Amino acid sequence: MSDLLDIRDLCVEFETRKGIVRAVEKIDISLKKGETLGIVGESGSGKSVTSYAAMRILDRAGRITSGSIVYSGIDLATAGEAEMRDLRGREMSMIFQNPRAALNPIRQIGRQIEDVLIQHVQATRAEARRRAIAALEQVRIANPEERYNAYPFQLSGGMCQRVVIALALACRPQLLIADEPTTGLDVTTQKAIMDLIVDLTREHGMSTILITHDLGLAAAYCDRVTVMEKGRVVECASSQDIFGSPQHAYTRKLMRATPRPGALLQDLLPEDSPPQSPANAQSTAARSDTPLLRIEGLIKEYPRMSAGGWLEKLRGSNPADEKPFRAVDDVSFDVGRGETVGLVGESGCGKSTTSMMIMRLLDPTQGRILFDGTDLALFPAKEFARNPLRRRIQMVFQDPTESLNPRYTAMRAIADPILQAADRPRRDAVRARCEELAGLVGLPLNLLDRLPHQLSGGQKARVGIARALALNPDLVVLDEPTAALDVSVQAVVLNLLQSLKERLGMSYLFVSHDLHVVRLLCDRVIVMRSGRIVEQGKCEDVLERPASAYTRELIDAIPKRPV
Amino acid sequence: MLRLIGRRLLTALPSIVGVIIVTFLLTRVLPGDPAAYFAGPAATPAAIAEVRTKLGLDRPLPEQFFSYVAGLARGDLGTSLTTGRPVMTELAARLPASAELTLAGLILSFMIAVPLGILAAIRQGSWIDHLCRVLATAGVSLPVFFTGLLLVYVFYYLTGIAPSPVGRIDVFYSPPPSVTGFYVIDALIARDFGALRAALSQLALPVATLAIFSLAPIARITRASMLGVLSSEFIRTARASGLRPTTVVITYAFRNALIPVVTTIGMVFSFLLGANVLVEKVFAWPGVGSFAIEALIASDFAPVQGFVLTMAILYILINLSIDLLYGVIDPRVRIEG
Numbered sequence: 059m060s061d062l063l064d065i066r067d068l069c070v071e072f073e074t075r076k077g078i079v080r081a082v083e084k085i086d087i088s089l090k091k092g093e094t095l096g097i098v099g100e101s102g103s104g105k106s107v108t109s110y111a112a113m114r115i116l117d118r119a120g121r122i123t124s125g126s127i128v129y130s131g132i133d134l135a136t137a138g139e140a141e142m143r144d145l146r147g148r149e150m151s152m153i154f155q156n157p158r159a160a161l162n163p164i165r166q167i168g169r170q171i172e173d174v175l176i177q178h179v180q181a182t183r184a185e186a187r188r189r190a191i192a193a194l195e196q197v198r199i200a201n202p203e204e205r206y207n208a209y210p211f212q213l214s215g216g217m218c219q220r221v222v223i224a225l226a227l228a229c230r231p232q233l234l235i236a237d238e239p240t241t242g243l244d245v246t247t248q249k250a251i252m253d254l255i256v257d258l259t260r261e262h263g264m265s266t267i268l269i270t271h272d273l274g275l276a277a278a279y280c281d282r283v284t285v286m287e288k289g290r291v292v293e294c295a296s297s298q299d300i301f302g303s304p305q306h307a308y309t310r311k312l313m314r315a316t317p318r319p320g321a322l323l324q325d326l327l328p329e330d331s332p333p334q335s336p337a338n339a340q341s342t343a344a345r346s347d348t349p350l351l352r353i354e355g356l357i358k359e360y361p362r363m364s365a366g367g368w369l370e371k372l373r374g375s376n377p378a379d380e381k382p383f384r385a386v387d388d389v390s391f392d393v394g395r396g397e398t399v400g401l402v403g404e405s406g407c408g409k410s411t412t413s414m415m416i417m418r419l420l421d422p423t424q425g426r427i428l429f430d431g432t433d434l435a436l437f438p439a440k441e442f443a444r445n446p447l448r449r450r451i452q453m454v455f456q457d458p459t460e461s462l463n464p465r466y467t468a469m470r471a472i473a474d475p476i477l478q479a480a481d482r483p484r485r486d487a488v489r490a491r492c493e494e495l496a497g498l499v500g501l502p503l504n505l506l507d508r509l510p511h512q513l514s515g516g517q518k519a520r521v522g523i524a525r526a527l528a529l530n531p532d533l534v535v536l537d538e539p540t541a542a543l544d545v546s547v548q549a550v551v552l553n554l555l556q557s558l559k560e561r562l563g564m565s566y567l568f569v570s571h572d573l574h575v576v577r578l579l580c581d582r583v584i585v586m587r588s589g590r591i592v593e594q595g596k597c598e599d600v601l602e603r604p605a606s607a608y609t610r611e612l613i614d615a616i617p618k619r620p621v
Numbered sequence: 622m623l624r625l626i627g628r629r630l631l632t633a634l635p636s637i638v639g640v641i642i643v644t645f646l647l648t649r650v651l652p653g654d655p656a657a658y659f660a661g662p663a664a665t666p667a668a669i670a671e672v673r674t675k676l677g678l679d680r681p682l683p684e685q686f687f688s689y690v691a692g693l694a695r696g697d698l699g700t701s702l703t704t705g706r707p708v709m710t711e712l713a714a715r716l717p718a719s720a721e722l723t724l725a726g727l728i729l730s731f732m733i734a735v736p737l738g739i740l741a742a743i744r745q746g747s748w749i750d751h752l753c754r755v756l757a758t759a760g761v762s763l764p765v766f767f768t769g770l771l772l773v774y775v776f777y778y779l780t781g782i783a784p785s786p787v788g789r790i791d792v793f794y795s796p797p798p799s800v801t802g803f804y805v806i807d808a809l810i811a812r813d814f815g816a817l818r819a820a821l822s823q824l825a826l827p828v829a830t831l832a833i834f835s836l837a838p839i840a841r842i843t844r845a846s847m848l849g850v851l852s853s854e855f856i857r858t859a860r861a862s863g864l865r866p867t868t869v870v871i872t873y874a875f876r877n878a879l880i881p882v883v884t885t886i887g888m889v890f891s892f893l894l895g896a897n898v899l900v901e902k903v904f905a906w907p908g909v910g911s912f913a914i915e916a917l918i919a920s921d922f923a924p925v926q927g928f929v930l931t932m933a934i935l936y937i938l939i940n941l942s943i944d945l946l947y948g949v950i951d952p953r954v955r956i957e958g
Contacts, residue, residue, distance in 0.1 A: 147861065
């Protein structure tokens with residue numbers, strides 16, 4: 059078979075304030091007709107830049123400096139803008155991460171599909187509407203005629219990604235580039251979207267490039283996989299080969315760092331890394347009769363928003379049912395001393411609302427939150443910040459970048475809880491404590507005076523953890539602490555969290571959607587769905603022998619490598 | 622939609638009541654005694670007292686206030702002492718003059734500033750970006766009376782292209798029969814093309830003066846807002862699907878960038894409507910701004926109160942229409958209403 063796309067010696071440079079940066083360095087990638095190629099790498103590996111270069115949609119600072127990108131006989135690297143415009147969307151299309159942001163927020167989705175059809179003369183104005191509805195139907199959107207008039211904000215994330223796919227495939231292109239198409243979507247939605255992409259591309263005999271940081275996803279859906287690191291291709295082989303016998307050290311490191319069934323926390327680190335403190339989570343969990351945290355019949359209700367009513371009214375149905383929406387519906391569980399409990403579920407299941415109520419950022423509608431014998435639910439959320447118990451509960455947030463004040467140095471960020479809690483702490487005492495904490499989380503002391511944008515993702519995660527530990531808490535709520543990190547960094551951070559827990563004897567409430575990660579870190583796991591607990595029990599029991607159909611569905615949706 | 626407008630107007634009621642009270646009190650607190658002013662410099666204290674009784678200024682404040690409010694309820698804003706005519710009639714005659722001038726100035730400004738801002742955003746750092754910056758900076762830094770006089774000097778005195786800068790229409794033409802109060806539109810309705818020409822040529826210079834002044838905020842906001850939108854992800858999607866640059870820039874980017882632009886235009890409009898006294902003075906334009914200033918200097922309460930109240934109501938109406946425009950531009954705003 060001939061190659062549909064052939065990239066040779068491609069170099070891409072970016073002009074930055076610090077001078078010229080090479081994002082892609084002499085890479086070769088080829089793609090056959092009908093083939094699915096995975097490009098895998100961590101952030102900064104140049105995988106997205108490569109695809110933007112192929113589409114010629116690099117931003118103004120980026121430039122192809124040398125090399126060729128031949129798409130069925132045309133060199134895209136030197137093609138004119140008019141020629142490229144004709145190819146984009148008609149011959150080669152792209153779908154993106156964060157589908158809601160990828161759609162024009164103030165234009166009906168049907169109209170957006172029409173725009174593409176009319177641009178590429180695939181439809182006249184008269185029949186564009188019918189074609190757009192057909193495109194929506196093709197991506198299995200129910201009631202396409204009705205959805206035609208919807209705006210992106212009225213649709214769920216998975217639904218928006220279907221629309222983006224419909225948009226990309228409306229003109230029947232030959233090549234589809236999918237840039238992290240399911241990152242940020244729930245695992246069951248991810249499976250539905252990936253299956254949809256595979257079905258549609260196979261049906262039309264298209265070639266696909268799947269750009270992802272998730273090795274498991276690439277393994278499950280690609281024929282061949284290219285691994286990139288720092289702008290270079292380090293390895294390219296068939297899916298089977300690359301996972302069966304990875305050749306390059308970086309590929310092996312990536313594979314090790316990916317959480318998977320059967321692996322222990324320690325296994326994620328590179329082979330030559332120093333051994334961590336004696337790791338045996340279960341034995342250190344000091345069993346005690348009274349749990350540290352006991353949640354009893356917790357309920358959080360929200361009044362139905364009139365916003366929903368607006369849509370309902372349009373459809374003509376009656377919005378009069380004023381029954382409040384229950385985000386958390388009668389939840390009870392314990393967190394023992396020194397125990398790590400995982401709280402798992404898909405977006406909207408109430409896991410974040412539950413953790414916010416435990417942190418007393420939200421007032422529960424009903425129920426008790428017993429922390430070390432005291433019912434926290436009795437204190438209003440507004441006053442809890444000044445409660446002495448507040449110091450003993452801390453939180454690590456999902457996005458290490460967004461959760462740091464961009465104008466605070468690492469040191470100031472770590473010192474924040476100390477300065478809040480103490481009356482007039484001595485400056486050198488605070489400094490000493492920050493250095494101690496930095497040592498604890500493995501943050502080099504010379505980084506303490508840097509601002510967040512001068513730190514890497516992993517370093518920012520360490521700052522966030524150090525800040526949470528500053529007041530020696532008994533309970534740390536970890537809200538997806540590694541979701542925004544690369545797998546190799548995630549491996550290090552997870553190991554760090556584990557060893558800190560053993561050393562300091564804290565309890566963790568670990569909120570996550572990633573069952574593999576939960577398996578690694580948690581003693582017990584609680585599965586939530588629509589505000590209710592579906593299943594809870596010891597990690598091995600729940601994940602190996604799930605009792606509920608929903609847990610089984612979640613486990614099955616995790617991409618599996620071909621055997 | 623109608624319910625939304627009704628609700629918005631209801632929430633505006635307290636501010637109107639506040640405006641009525643505050644302007645009433647302020648005009649009473651201001652220095653200067655209208656009775657003494659109108660009795661004339663040679664008047665005896667007895668004459669002044671007589672005028673005061675005639676004006677009702679000797680009665681206690683609450684009583685004066687209630688008779689004022691009672692008048693308002695009947696649509697009576699009082700009578701101007703300087704002109705001797707009802708304030709309502711005066712404002713009704715002058716408001717269209719101000720509105721025509723301001724509106725025309727804003728339309729011209731919008732037609733120049735928005736394309737300039739868009740071009741400056743797409744070609745960031747190019748000559749057009751610098752031109753935009755220079756024009757905007759020069760526009761705001763030159764005071765309007767200076768630009769106005771400069772334009773008069775060049776186009777009337779030196780070259781004689783423009784007619785003499787006095788009033789809304791040349792003395793040889795009679796104003797077209799009033800329908801909207803806007804001479805240009807009334808002339809069109811009456812198909813009086815001579816009057817149309819005369820009205821337009823009188824408008825040209827003051828409108829240009831206003832446009833130069835209001836260019837800056839609109840161009841700057843358009844540029845900044847476009848820059849923000851152009852870097853967003855849906856623009857990348859639009860480009861990746863091969864849409865034409867004009868579609869990407871106008872249909873996708875500009876419509877999304879419109880909200881801050883509309884906000885700015887609304888603010889500039891309500892500001893200029895009452896506050897371009899200087900332009901009105903330079904061009905002898907019979908607008909509300911200069912009318913209010915003259916009344917204030919003469920301690921003529923009724924016109925000042927009427928003016929402030931009219932401006933407050935206009936401000937509320939303009940803001941309401943801007944808010945409704947948001948809903949037209951952005952479907953997400955509609956639900957929150």
